[in-house]
Amino acid sequence: MLLLFFLVWIIFNGAITTEILIFGIVVAFLMFGFVCKFMDYSWQKESLLIRRSGYFLLYLGNLLIEIVRANVAVCHFVLSGTNEVEPIMVSFRTTLKSNLAKVILTNSITLTPGTITVSLHGDEVIVHCLDRSLAYGMEESSFVKMLEHMERIGETHGNHE
Template identity: 55%
Template sequence: MFLLFFAVWVILNGKVTAEICIFGVLISAALFYFMCRYMEYSLKKELLLFRLVPLFIRYFGVLVKEIVKANVCVLKIILSPELQPEPAFVYFDTAFQTGLAKVLLANSITLTPGTITVSVEDDRFCVHCLDKELAEGMEDSVFVKLLEEMEEVEARWTR
């Protein structure tokens, strides 16, 4: 974070001189100290974020793949008059410890065509699916497994 503050300082100043760099280091250090002291920021949290970056990238790749698969499925339903969709509500429980994992899963489900997260109460999700085919295996989906893996990494790192 210190380096980010310093980089923003240099970019906003538009030129690099010894005085600007020294003043930038002092301002960046003061901001970093303030964040650590009063905003519960820690270097450990920042390092955890770097550990989670590969998992977030993998999660984003899986999300794009699932969106494409769901688009094809919804397209089949729309373009085939003989296929009648069978809408369904799916209820399932998760063992997520953090609110971030719940929000990511709920938003990922909603971003995927043909499914909408209706509610999340505690660990119970209610999802409306356009067709039963889209509802299959939702509680054991790749999203859930990746989010559980992220939580495991976070739990190991914060002990």
């Protein structure tokens, strides 16, 4: 968040001088202090965000790869007249603890062609799949494993975000 405040300051100024950099650092720290005091933010949350950000970028890369794979599978179903599609509804329980991780999982499923999350209630996820083959291993997917790892990063440092 501190870095974000500083970058916004630099972008809004449109130039980089020593005075702008020094004043930007001061303004960024003042804004960060305000956010910490009045918006329940802290240095611990900031460091957790930094530790998770690299892994989240890997997650986004994995999501893009899965979207391409699913596109190929859906194109195969659409373009081949010999395969018969078997739509199916799949229900599974997720081991993810935080609501944010559950929402990221369900949105990732929906973004992947051929699948759409129908419902998320507590730990139960219901997904509609275009074909039975797309439903295989959904509860143990790479999405789930990566999100579990990001949750563990917070737990090992006393944060339960």
